[in-house]
Amino acid sequence: MKVLTAQGSNLKHVERQHHRIGDLVHAVVHFASEESAQLLYFGWIPKTGGWSRLLAVIGRPKHALIEWHHAAPTFGQTAYPSLSARWPAALWLEREMWELTKVLPVGHPDLRAILHPENQEERIVVHGDEVFQLPLGPVRSDVVESMFMRFDTQGEQIVHMQPELFYKHRDIERLAVGLLYPDGRFLAERVAGTSTIAHATAYARAIEHALGHVVHPKVEQERIVFGELERLYNHAHDMAQMASAAGMTVAQAQLSRVKEECLRVNGDLCGSRYLRNAVLPYKGSDVEWAQVVSTVIRRLRDINGRFTQCLDLLRRTPTFVDRFVGAGIVKQEWARAYGTVGPVARACGQPVDVREDYLRDRYEQQAYRVVVDEAGTGDGWARFVVRAGEWEISQRVLTKGLQLLANGDFMEAGSLAGTQDDSKNDGFSLERTGIGLSESPRGRVCHVVQLDPDGRLAFWGIRAASAWNWPVLGLAVANGNIQQDFPPIEASFGLSCAGVDR
Amino acid sequence: MDNKSDWNELDAEKQAASRLRRIFGKSLHVRHIDVGSCNACESEVLALSNPYYNFHRLGLFFTASPRQADVLLVTGAMTPTMKPILMETYEAMPKPRLVVAAGVCAIHGGVFANSRQFAGPVESVIPVDAFIPGCPPTPYALINGILAAVNGREGVTRDA
Amino acid sequence: MFASWLRFGLTSGRVTTSYPKNREVLLREHSSWHTVPRLDATAARKPTPTLQDVKAWAMRCPTSALFVWSDESGWGISLDEGACIGCNRCVVPNVQRVTEWGADVDLFALDRLALVDSVRLQGGDFRDGQQK
Ligand code: SF4
Ligand code: SF4
Numbered sequence: 001m002k003v004l005t006a007q008g009s010n011l012k013h014v015e016r017q018h019h020r021i022g023d024l025v026h027a028v029v030h031f032a033s034e035e036s037a038q039l040l041y042f043g044w045i046p047k048t049g050g051w052s053r054l055l056a057v058i059g060r061p062k063h064a065l066i067e068w069h070h071a072a073p074t075f076g077q078t079a080y081p082s083l084s085a086r087w088p089a090a091l092w093l094e095r096e097m098w099e100l101t102k103v104l105p106v107g108h109p110d111l112r113a114i115l116h117p118e119n120q121e122e123r124i125v126v127h128g129d130e131v132f133q134l135p136l137g138p139v140r141s142d143v144v145e146s147m148f149m150r151f152d153t154q155g156e157q158i159v160h161m162q163p164e165l166f167y168k169h170r171d172i173e174r175l176a177v178g179l180l181y182p183d184g185r186f187l188a189e190r191v192a193g194t195s196t197i198a199h200a201t202a203y204a205r206a207i208e209h210a211l212g213h214v215v216h217p218k219v220e221q222e223r224i225v226f227g228e229l230e231r232l233y234n235h236a237h238d239m240a241q242m243a244s245a246a247g248m249t250v251a252q253a254q255l256s257r258v259k260e261e262c263l264r265v266n267g268d269l270c271g272s273r274y275l276r277n278a279v280l281p282y283k284g285s286d287v288e289w290a291q292v293v294s295t296v297i298r299r300l301r302d303i304n305g306r307f308t309q310c311l312d313l314l315r316r317t318p319t320f321v322d323r324f325v326g327a328g329i330v331k332q333e334w335a336r337a338y339g340t341v342g343p344v345a346r347a348c349g350q351p352v353d354v355r356e357d358y359l360r361d362r363y364e365q366q367a368y369r370v371v372v373d374e375a376g377t378g379d380g381w382a383r384f385v386v387r388a389g390e391w392e393i394s395q396r397v398l399t400k401g402l403q404l405l406a407n408g409d410f411m412e413a414g415s416l417a418g419t420q421d422d423s424k425n426d427g428f429s430l431e432r433t434g435i436g437l438s439e440s441p442r443g444r445v446c447h448v449v450q451l452d453p454d455g456r457l458a459f460w461g462i463r464a465a466s467a468w469n470w471p472v473l474g475l476a477v478a479n480g481n482i483q484q485d486f487p488p489i490e491a492s493f494g495l496s497c498a499g500v501d502r
Numbered sequence: 503m504d505n506k507s508d509w510n511e512l513d514a515e516k517q518a519a520s521r522l523r524r525i526f527g528k529s530l531h532v533r534h535i536d537v538g539s540c541n542a543c544e545s546e547v548l549a550l551s552n553p554y555y556n557f558h559r560l561g562l563f564f565t566a567s568p569r570q571a572d573v574l575l576v577t578g579a580m581t582p583t584m585k586p587i588l589m590e591t592y593e594a595m596p597k598p599r600l601v602v603a604a605g606v607c608a609i610h611g612g613v614f615a616n617s618r619q620f621a622g623p624v625e626s627v628i629p630v631d632a633f634i635p636g637c638p639p640t641p642y643a644l645i646n647g648i649l650a651a652v653n654g655r656e657g658v659t660r661d662a
Numbered sequence: 663m664f665a666s667w668l669r670f671g672l673t674s675g676r677v678t679t680s681y682p683k684n685r686e687v688l689l690r691e692h693s694s695w696h697t698v699p700r701l702d703a704t705a706a707r708k709p710t711p712t713l714q715d716v717k718a719w720a721m722r723c724p725t726s727a728l729f730v731w732s733d734e735s736g737w738g739i740s741l742d743e744g745a746c747i748g749c750n751r752c753v754v755p756n757v758q759r760v761t762e763w764g765a766d767v768d769l770f771a772l773d774r775l776a777l778v779d780s781v782r783l784q785g786g787d788f789r790d791g792q793q794k
Binding site for chain 1: 534535536537538539540541542543544545546547548549551552553554555564566567568578579581582583584586587591612613614616617618619620637638640
């Protein structure tokens with residue numbers, strides 16, 4: 001076991017090599033019951049000058065630790081004990097790993113092909129009288145992403161719901177292998193377009209971690225500000241979708257207006273409405289903060305006024321509230337077992353937030369605090385409340401952060417180039433491997449990269465926020481909800497497919 | 503190069519609207535299909551219906567079913583999985599039908615052009631009437647492109 | 663409740679852009695938005711960049727939207743706007759630059775080839791749109 005201090009924070013990275021995959025799974029399962037331990041990454045990773053290995057990255061924010069467990073398969077090993085049998089968070093991951101490597105996770109309940117839904121055989125789960133199967137998708141009404149859902153209903157009651165994704169699997173992880181790392185960011189920005197900054201930031205941090213580099217605090221500060229700008233328009237979008245699902249036309253129009261105004265702020269700030277080209281590995285953006293900050297803050301304040309007014313009205317409208325209270329309840333134990341992230345988890349009373357868990361030292365000067373639904377009801381309404389709270393916090397963080405950027409004195413940390421921290425490369429047996437975390441509007445985004453000696457990507461693993469939340473949607477929809485509840489529930493989850501499909 | 507019709511002229515807009523009405527019967531219904539995008543393009547397409555762009559004022563509407571659609575708005579890098587679905591959707595549309603490819607992914611593949619899971623530009627599967635570049639294209643470009651696709655089909659008739 | 667919504671909806675002002683109508687005004691408003699660059703022959707000021715320079719510079723494009731061609735009378739460069747993701751790599755200031763951010767945020771084309779623009783940088787006319 002080796003302990004390495006991570007760059008610029010009190011977070012420690014610990015590496016544990018296991019002799020056999022079985023030992024690894026055993027060690028990892030232990031964390032399933034530990035309060036606040038998080039499965040950040042689970043998958044196969046190549047090792048420079050060695051066999052590919054199974055890697056599990058566990059985050060233990062309570063102990064300020066990130067644990068890297070890895071183990072190589074023994075010669076000719078074609079099976080290992082499944083992790084998801086004990087920790088359901090890995091269900092979809094192991095399906096994907098099985099399809100790619102054909103190393104069997106023994107004990108996995110459902111090993112249908114996931115990456116190629118067109119080859120997938122149908123699985124009938126619900127049998128009985130009056131059970132009716134309702135397939136929905138992949139081309140659904142309204143402007144939405146392509147995915148497929150299979151409802152089993154009895155009368156109006158939804159008995160079971162299976163989401164099937166990967167209709168848009170673009171194979172980004174393997175496409176990137178061999179790319180120079182500065183080119184990888186174009187793909188990172190396009191993993192999920194509405195989480196451009198979150199993915200670009202996670203990618204940049206992963207690269208910097210892999211190469212043992214600490215960027216200048218100003219660059220990190222820019223990432224924080226861009227990340228919050230992204231959160232604003234995404235939360236406005238999710239709220240607008242919720243309003244439209246509940247049939248509130250005026251609210252929907254007003255909220256989508258708020259979203260458009262946020263996008264325009266972004267566009268005027270850095271040229272791209274989706275904040276493309278703003279976050280790069282090793283570099284800051286070329287925005288002249290001192291000149292724009294006052295305008296941006298003023299515009300954000302205007303936007304905030306309209307948004308709060310609209311939310312106040314929504315809170316007092318019974319037809320809206322009634323659609324969400326008690327709809328799509330996510331139980332706390334599900335949230336824990338499936339490792340849900342983002343507003344969905346925080347609505348269950350779980351303070352899962354990268355900003356709080358791993359980046360506290362960077363966020364603490366921004367008046368940031370994590371928004372959790374104390375009651376932990378986990379219904380659609382709690383998700384609404386959490387998003388509303390986050391909007392407020394984001395506004396505060398932004399005002400603070402923008403002012404810091406405009407007149408903050410960042411020079412104490414030396415030149416803008418940042419500093420090199422070589423200590424990491426000596427210790428880790430996984431060489432030039434790094435992890436990058438960021439909090440997207442939908443939850444935790446985690447990138448694991450491995451670079452070869454020329455700075456080309458040898459491996460890239462992406463775990464988007466929605467990947468942890470999709471399996472829970474099925475459970476939340478099925479238990480005690482009727483068909484008409486589905487649109488509000490789906491809107492309140494605010495999931496994206498692109499990040500999961502990659 | 504780019505056919506930027508001068509929409510300044512109100513006449514042109516009126517003409518377009520009246521032609522649109524003649525051919526498609528009062529209004530134009532748009533079916534959007536995502537064949538592998540990153541969600542930013544969808545977000546921009548959705549923006550068309552917000553109060554800023556309000557494309558309903560031009561007689562354009564989103565429709566739930568391809569069977570009622572006049573325009574198929576395709577976004578994203580086509581994956582092998584979505585290819586047959588795109589073709590099916592296209593077949594389900596009544597004639598005359600227009601196809602608009604929006605976003606670099608749909609036109610060329612963009613950053614995904616070398617992916618094993620990229621099945622080629624939309625043009626390689628179905629005929630495309632208008633191309634809207636940009637990653638993602640702005641809502642202005644989308645309105646402009648859709649109107650131009652209608653305008654550009656001079657010879658379009660009810661059974662084209 | 664209904665009355666408050668009505669008031670909220672009706673008093674928040676009209677924001678609809680009359681887009682195709684006042685195009686010029688709107689485009690001026692959004693001059694800081696970037697979608698795709700355009701080739702700008704005048705950006706290739708004196709001294710005209712060398713073929714090697716421009717080739718190396720065009721190589722930086724992540725989607726190969728830029729390509730350098732040559733014929734018997736000289737050489738030039740093409741930009742395929744249908745492949746450009748607006749990554750701003752080719753627009754960062756340097757000597758070889760022949761692109762500028764385009765001011766139009768409402769580009770489209772009815773023909774795929776209309777999205778490909780070319781500029782001749784050496785030989786023949788300075789600018790020749792037909793040459794590919
Ligand atoms: S064109 Fe760009 S924004 Fe649109 S789907 Fe493709 S990558 Fe995303
Ligand atoms: S902006 Fe980027 S993608 Fe577009 S032409 Fe320039 S280098 Fe290529």
